[in-house]
Amino acid sequence: MKRKLELNVNNEVWEVEVQPHRTLLEVLREDLSLTGAKEGCGLGACGACTVLVNGSPSLSCLTLATDVQNKEIRTIEGLTKDGQPDPIQLAFVDHGAIQCGFCTPGSIMSAKALLERNANPSREEILEAMSGNLCRCTGYKKIIEAVESLAEK
């Protein structure tokens, strides 16, 4: 049986009808056409599906869509404001923290959540916050440097 849901995604309310077992990732990608969040493993191990739920990084492949009603969901698409990328998106570009880009939306959302709750994270805190986002291309060094560049001095 499908259920009617209201999801608040990127400050916009979406009405969707979904089966109760569908994940937030499936609903975002298939019903809302927000394909920025990716499926890399389907088990919550790679972080490519990371979105923010009430400001906390969440693995949308392990989150049921029905569980996030009345919560504020933010995806990578919500970071670009009036066609202007967020500073964290630009930092990833400028520091060479992106290669293939598949893990990038998830990594950026983790970084965004970190910087919102801690404007001046230490290197250790950055490593910890980013450790759930697997990247096979970059070796992480430039990702860490990109996040570090936005830490308040």
Place this chain on the structure above:
Amino acid sequence: MSNEGYSVIGKRQPLIDGVVKASGAAKYAADLALPGMLMAKTLGSPYPHAKILHVDAGAALALKGVKAVVTGADIPGKKYGFFRSRRDETGLTVKARYIGDPVAAVAAVDEEAALEALDLIKVDYEPLPAVYDPEEAMKEGAPLVHDEYERNIVAFRGFDFGDVEAGFKGSDHIREDRFFSQGISHGNSEPRACLAQYDPSGKLTIWTSTQSPHYVRRDLSLVLNIPESKIHVIKPFVGCGFGGKVELYAHEVAASLLSMKTGRPVKICLTREEEISATRLRVPMGVYVKTGVKKDGSIMAQYVRCLADGGAYASSSALPMYNSGLTCMIPYRIPNFKYDGYMVYTNKSVSGPMRGHGANQPRFAIESQLDMIAEDLNLDAADVRLKNATQAGDTSISGLVFNSCELSKAIKESTKHAGWHEKRGQKGTNRGIGLACGGFVCGARIGGHTASGSFIQVNDDGGVTVLTGSSDLGQGSRTVLAQVAAEELGLSASDITVLSGDTETTPIDPGTFSSRVTFYAGNATLIAARDVKAQLAQVAAEIMEANVEDIVFRDKKVFVKGSPDHFVPFAELVNRAKSLGRGRLIIGKGEWAPTNTQFPDRKTRYGNVSGAYSFACQVAEVEVDPDTGQVTVVKITIGDDCGQVINLLAAEGQAEGSAAMGIGHALLEDIIFGDNGQVMNPSYLEYKIPTSKDIHDIALLEVGRPDPVGPYGAKEIGEGLLISTVPAIMNAIYDAVGVRITELPVRPEKILEALEKKERRNTP
């Protein structure tokens, strides 16, 4: 390394497609959708080796939402594969050869219905005896994975240069050692996916996550029995490949067949489990090395024998078996060299190309053994490398020509930077330092067309579009090619749009592998850009009443040499060209393959496969916890000769990513096969790749000089660096705690076991 005079080359250029990736707007194959699209899944064999007697899809087809089922019996065409002589795949098979071998596929209105239908497909299997170990598989009477291949040998490459026996006789010291390098998953961030659409005109269009659209087209044509010109392969954004996405895969065959059958677009997205267990893995290989040296460490002779576990299908087979021998002769001068390399079929997941492609396994063995030899002779390990290092101007005994080589400099600078002499051999600290060298091809001469091409169109606003067949998988080739065009035309990289990898609109190209793109497509783009420049310079010369050869393109301006203040903006020049005379278009083209290669002799294998060779020395520093066996790689310092760097930011990215992959290969990753050949750790819960907490300091020192053949003197950096990371770590572990691990990966229990053994030996 010299950047003098360049305005774009050698700089830290962010990716020209960086923002589209950072914003989540970049579309990968799984992100695509078409009206009426069906979702499909494939069914894998539960048996390692079995004949398929009958498939009953009745119950599956009766399920609501299910539209079609196809099996191996529906394949309309021929077998496909890398080599014409070893084509052994049909995507969907009528004889299963490993657990997970796709035997059928189903398309339904959504993935859930397709998955449910898979359970309802009834397959009658006749299980056959199977073989899992390559040594067993080579014995007379072993079950045959493919009937046509005696003793299951799918590929053999061997060569014998100089006189190894005489070399060993003339040696003061000889060592023989055995090593094993395990199966590794590519770990592409993006699991493979494709979307196929067959239309009533008989044309098949497929958007697919591939490194090589033209290979996909060729093999689809074979297996589907459709002319190549009726197949359009489009590469959307690709979430890396590392060699894993070069070939045609079962899901691409299945989606195409299902679209042909239903007339609707069909998409398939692989799961991580399918990625790990039913696509490709790095070739597991046993390596035996015998090396003879003089007392001063000079190598007199070397014999290398490799036995590779090919798994159930040939894949690139003869290529890694050739590379395993060939690459032994790049970094060092070896006067007498003999090699035998066998690849053997087994009833296991398929081995195929992966970053380094056959070079990594013997390099791990040889570099480990060189350290053992240095210790035997009481020599410094870095000195032994310096003694034998290849020099610019050398020709190897096998015919490889090294026009440029800065390996000695790489060794000296990386050891100096890492503090080699201060840190090496510090007993009792549990910290160690080790090094290893390597070298690699910049694309290899292959049968058929090896060249790359490039078209350049200049748009009315002065923007420039480059069309190239070479695929960007994330390594940044779009940006590198944009830099090449920008440098020639006096523009910035962001003025250039690069379209890559579309079989209908971009030049035919072998694809992205063998570390060839910067070298080949870079030169092709350079030629195309010079073509454009020559056309525009003619117009400028006319307008400015100057000589064509005095026209300079710089900073989006065009001027006569010596008078930069009297310029025409580039965009204006383009418009002037349009309105002058007959109203011309500015289109450039380039096509390039090196002319200094020599196809290896079919019998002796003497030849020069590549236009240039990269070199590197890496120094690894590790800390070993003797109580837990845990190894931490504290720092990797890389001395790299990739010739003239085109994009320093991207070069560092390749070095850092490659170091991380090497750490995974050395310490973490291992595809574990069960008794029946089943992959026991197919998900990211069990198969671990490095995270941000496993990687510490990585330093890249560029020591190269421009190569005479590469574009602006550039050579490769994507693959060659990986091959020396693993042995550098192994040698550092030995330096730290005195145990030599010869079978990868170095799990903590192996360290503890070896430490215990060492302890027992030392206690009387």
